[in-house]
Amino acid sequence: MTTRPSYAAIAQHASFEHKRLQLSDKSIRLFQIHPGAEHEPISLRMTQFSTYGRPKYKAVSYTWGDTADIRRILFNGKAFALHVNLWQLLHHLRATGQTSFFWADALCINQFNLRERNFHVQLMGKIYEKAESVVVWLGTPSVDRTEIRAMDFVEEIAAYRKKHSDTMSIKAYFRPDLQHRWETLLRMCKPADPGAYWNRTWVIQEFLFAQAVEVFAGKRKLEWKDFEDLIEFLRREPVLGSRPVVSQILQSRTARLTLRRKAGSQSSLHELLQEYSDSACTERRDKVYGILGLASDCIEDPEPGQSRGIQPDYGKHIVDVYLEALDCIKASLPSDRVVPAAALLILQALHIRHNDLSEFIGNLSSTSAPESLPMHRLMITPEYVSPAIKIWSWRSVRDLQQKLEGEDWGQYIGYQIQKAASSTSLAPARHRLRRSSSNTKIVHSALPPDFISNMIEAANLCTDLASLHNYPGNHDLEVPLDHVPLHIQDKAEYDNTNRQKPPVILEQDPDTEVLRLGFACTNVQRGDFIIQLKGLDTTLIVRKVWHEFRLVGRAMMVKHANLEHEEPVDPICDANVWTSHCWRSRNPESVRFDTDALSLAELLMKT
Incomplete structure (x- = not known):
């Protein structure tokens, strides 16, 4: 066998450079692994193939891993650097004598060519879909060999179930002494390391498009069909699904991806x-x-071959990606009530912060082309609209507590009729109720036990009170473009240079007569409207001026025990005792607000 050069000799070679890729015919590069001994450098041969001349190939799905650990290989006889995780996979593939063509992003894409990267993002789904199989590389086994032991367990169950009934399989593998083996499988399905394979974004598309899956952990290979069958078995047996460890396995991303791949269903970008x-x-x-190829509203049109929706471009500002994603998602939403929740979902997914908005708006203001200003218009229908019926100012927490405890709450919370002293039944009534006989009496309803205490807790501990800003009085829910990039201190001092504490506001449900307290921006007035958005803990104050509504500022409502109708807050919100969305849908006049995507980002994001 020809002697391969040593690692020291690699440094003498010129560095490998990708030849220009023919993008017009959607050509891709594929590589083969040259055979070699354990101690010899890894050597690959790269070839470019057009759409119609490609051989069968396997696509590699992996994570980049430790980017600080760089290894060197030979690529078409020249030195090439790559991360250790991919190097380890190539090392194991060479040891198995693989002769197939392979595709891997770090090797087959010129990562320094922005146009080529953008091109491959659009093509990625097709690359994995057309591969004869996808090699899923979980990496080298962990110190405790969790992956290996979990694979052994899956294969053992699969072999047993081929010869025995489901009933016998349950008796054989759901014994208390095997609990630790199920927990090992759970650790493989839900790895704690955020950099682990199943936790990464790009592997979603790569795994779901695979025609067949080969899963490797080091030299250990698992036929993923065995895992698929196990998940189906666990799903259809209700007695198993009720077990905590099985429930967690079924809820893991590994199981969810496996089930989605088998079902072959597409979803919208929002979903x-x-x-x-x-x-x-x-x-x-x-x-x-990383998920565009799966999105039914962003997939490639068969004619004329151009992608609709979002065009991947790593040169775009991150806020541009938010704007495009929101425009794409709007069409698939059931109503404009859920637009704010969709916007917040995108903002959080992209990890957009106020400095991103400031930079984006700064770039807009520096250009001479007025048409470059964003024109992404939105119509927002709040889930809840209700007037504030009273406002209190306060100087300290002790002052607030005294004012709330000294208030005559009976004037707001209505009455109940107690027909007789011996009767335990209470019948609700309105303020206009009259005594029906001498043995009835009218009594005030009791306040919930945590009605005031939750307000005091919020005043003491909630840092969000500092972000209840006043906003310039534009119409609807628009924030002036030059106000969005202001520093948080400048926003806090807008129309509040004395830095007054946020006033307490009171509202009353006209149907159930339940009360709710909250805090609001300093410009709030009695009669201003509290508006809240479906599924979110965002609260805003608006004012009706003639026939128009104007944005006043932010607010924050506080929970208490009597809010029986409160719907669950969307998981993207960090709900706690002092953040609360509406307790029931209430927008009797179907009030709608006009806004734009940048204003909505400002109003939804926590500062």
């Missing part, structure tokens, strides 16, 4: 972001770009 909002990626744009 995909909801499903995989907790996936991790190094490049923020990839949170959207």
Whole structure:
């Protein structure tokens, strides 16, 4: 056998450079692994193939891993650097004598060519779909060999179930003494490391498009069909699904991806972001770009071959990606009530912060072309609209407590009729109720036990009170473009240079007569409207001036025990005792507000 050069000799070679890729015919590069001994450098041969001349190939699905650990290989006889995780996979593939063509992003894409990267993002789904199989590389086994032991367990169950009934399989593998083996499988399905394979964004598309899957952990290979069959078995047996460890396995992203791949269903970009909002990626744009190939509203049109919706471009500002994603998502939403929740989902998925908005708006103001200003218009229908019926100012927490405890709440919370002293039944009534006989009496309803205490807790501990800003009085829910990039201190001092504490506001449900307290921006007035958005803990104050509404500022409502109708807050919100969305749908006049995507970002984001 010809002697391969040593690693020291690699440094003498010129560095490998990718030849220009023919993008017009959607050509891709594929490589083969030259055979070699354990101690010899890894050597690959790269070849470019057009759409119609490609041989059968396997696509590699992996994570980049430790980017600080760089290894060197030979690529077409020249030195090439890559991360250790991919190097380890190539090392194991060479040891198995693989002669197939392979595709891997770090090798087959010129990562320094922005146009080529953008091109491959659009083509990625097809690359994995057309591969004869996808090699899933979980990496080298962990110190405790969790992956190996979990694979052994899956294969053992699969072999047993081929010869025995489901009933016998349950008796054989759901014994207390095997609990630790199920927990090992759970650790493989839900790895704690955010950089682990199943936690990354890009692997979602790569795994789901695979025609067949080969899963490797080091030299250990698992036929993924065995895992698929196990998940189906666990799903259809209700007695198993009720077990905590099985329930967690079924809820893991590994199981969910496996079931989705088998079902072969497509979803909208909005649904995909909801499903995989907790996936991790190094490049923020990839949170959207990494799932575009799966999005039914962003897939490639058969004619004329151009993608609709979002065009991947790593040169775009991150806020541009937010604007495009929101425009794409709007069409698939059931109503404009859920637009704010969709906007917040995108903002959080892309990890957009106020400094991103400031930079984006700064770039707009520096250009001479007025048409470059964003014109992404939105119509927002709040889930809840209700007037503030009283406002209190306060100087200290003790002052607030005294005012709330000294208030005559009976004038707001209505009455109940107690027909007789011996009766325990209470019948609700309105303020206009009259005594029906001498043995009835009218009594005030009792306040919930945590009605005031939750307000005091919020005043003491809630840091969000500092972000209840006043906003310039534009119409509807628009924030002036030059106000959005202001520093948080400048926003806090807008129309509040004395830095007054946020006033307490009171509202009353006209149907149930339940009261609710909250805090609002300093410009709030009695009769201003509290508006809240479906599924979110965002609260705003608006004022009706003639026939128009104007944005006044932010507010924050506080929960208490009598809010029986409160719907669950969307998982993207960090709900606690002092953040509360509406307790029931209430927008009797179907009030709608006009806004734009940048104003909505400002109003939704926590500062």
